[in-house]
Amino acid sequence: MGEIGGEGRSSWEKEEEEDEAQAQIDIWKYIFGFVEPAVVKCAIELGIAEAIEKHPSPMTLSELSSTLACDPSLLNRIMRFLVHRKIFKVTSTCHGSMGYSQTPLSRRLMRNGQHSMAGFLLLESSPVMLAPWHRLSARVLANGNPSFAKAHGEDVWRYAEKHLDHSNLINEAMACDAKLVMPTIIESCGEAFDGVKSLVDVGGGNGTAMSILAKACPWIRCINYDLPHVIAEASMCDSVELVAGDMFQSVPKADAAFFMWVLHDWSDEECIQILKKCREAIPKENGRVIIVEAVIEEDKYDGLKNVGLMLDMVMMAHTNFGKERTLKEWEYVIKTAGFSSYTVKPIHAVQSVILVFY
Numbered sequence: 076m077g078e079i080g081g082e083g084r085s086s087w088e089k090e091e092e093e094d095e096a097q098a099q100i101d102i103w104k105y106i107f108g109f110v111e112p113a114v115v116k117c118a119i120e121l122g123i124a125e126a127i128e129k130h131p132s133p134m135t136l137s138e139l140s141s142t143l144a145c146d147p148s149l150l151n152r153i154m155r156f157l158v159h160r161k162i163f164k165v166t167s168t169c170h171g172s173m174g175y176s177q178t179p180l181s182r183r184l185m186r187n188g189q190h191s192m193a194g195f196l197l198l199e200s201s202p203v204m205l206a207p208w209h210r211l212s213a214r215v216l217a218n219g220n221p222s223f224a225k226a227h228g229e230d231v232w233r234y235a236e237k238h239l240d241h242s243n244l245i246n247e248a249m250a251c252d253a254k255l256v257m258p259t260i261i262e263s264c265g266e267a268f269d270g271v272k273s274l275v276d277v278g279g280g281n282g283t284a285m286s287i288l289a290k291a292c293p294w295i296r297c298i299n300y301d302l303p304h305v306i307a308e309a310s311m312c313d314s315v316e317l318v319a320g321d322m323f324q325s326v327p328k329a330d331a332a333f334f335m336w337v338l339h340d341w342s343d344e345e346c347i348q349i350l351k352k353c354r355e356a357i358p359k360e361n362g363r364v365i366i367v368e369a370v371i372e373e374d375k376y377d378g379l380k381n382v383g384l385m386l387d388m389v390m391m392a393h394t395n396f397g398k399e400r401t402l403k404e405w406e407y408v409i410k411t412a413g414f415s416s417y418t419v420k421p422i423h424a425v426q427s428v429i430l431v432f433y
């Protein structure tokens with residue numbers, strides 16, 4: 076029994092009361108948690124951030140509603156919500172009236188901005204990607220009946236092969252992240268590319284990561300390797316070779332193999348199979364594999380690391396047996412695939428860089 080408080084209540088009772096009061100607030104976050112991404116999706120589709128970016132001064136409601144051809148009273152409510160969430164801000168215009176202006180967060184909602192994450196949000200909020208979430212509990216109960224396949228009849232990669240619009244949505248989403256992460260890797264983990272004359276990006280999507288690397292390190296021969304339907308849609312870039320194939324069958328030969336957001340899509344056994352194919356593709360002398368993935372650190376879930384835990388749930392919903400891994404789990408797949416050693420470097424991103432040596 077805790078100490079009796081001033082008003083005759085024990086400290087334990089006070090704590091209980093505070094927890095109750097907090098729970099009364101917190102539960103609404105879960106009931107209406109979907110509202111934030113839904114309204115942000117609406118803002119992306121309307122092109123609100125682009126309109127405000129183009130405008131020479133803070134944009135009034137009437138300027139914004141006439142530019143977007145929107146109902147001003149509905150738009151006003153949308154903007155009130157987004158301003159309250161600090162996604163846009165309200166500042167005074169040169170005429171003394173109030174207008175909307177951009178923030179670093181709203182610039183991420185522009186489809187083509189330097190830090191755009193619009194494509195990622197549009198993918199995750201698409202009906203195709205939302206459907207498996209309704210089957211998550213069934214998946215956990217059935218232990219292994221994948222939610223995506225339950226919702227769509229086949230796994231996400233086979234589905235993408237048959238639905239090119241969805242495949243492009245995936246590629247554009249991944250390209251958003253690649254544009255942000257590649258410069259960070261090149262800047263803060265340059266040693267990964269030391270002595271590398273050729274590098275193959277396995278599951279490289281539309282080739283965004285390799286075009287950034289090729290520009291920064293023109294002496295590296297960059298190969299973008301993915302399934303045929305992805306390579307057929309990949310952007311042509313003189314400095315990047317495009318190769319179509321299946322990483323479970325073979326990996327093109329290069330000094331280094333690069334994986335970003337690929338191995339987390341697969342089970343340990345599948346990762347080991349893929350990594351063994353890589354080991355056949357790289358030289359014994361100085362050959363390496365660069366893995367750019369989240370490393371789940373038990374007890375450290377703040378900031379960007381918290382995203383790793385969310386991604387682990389996303390893997391459960393969207394892949395067959397993919398998952399985010401702890402260091403111990405990474406060590407298991409790396410060592411079982413036959414590699415001798417590895418280092419892990421955290422970078423300012425959700426991912427860390429795991430450098431694996433032959």
Ligand SMILES: C[S@@+](CC[C@H](N)C(=O)[O-])C[C@H]1O[C@@H](n2cnc3c(N)ncnc32)[C@H](O)[C@@H]1O
Pocket residue numbers: 232249250253277278279280281284300301302305320321322323334335336337340
């Ligand atoms: C999550 S995306 C990552 C894309 C890219 N690495 C990035 O980070 O931007 C996974 C990629 O793996 C590719 N993939 C899936 N199965 C594959 C296979 N059997 N062989 C080669 N690539 C595959 C998908 O087409 C997709 O482009």
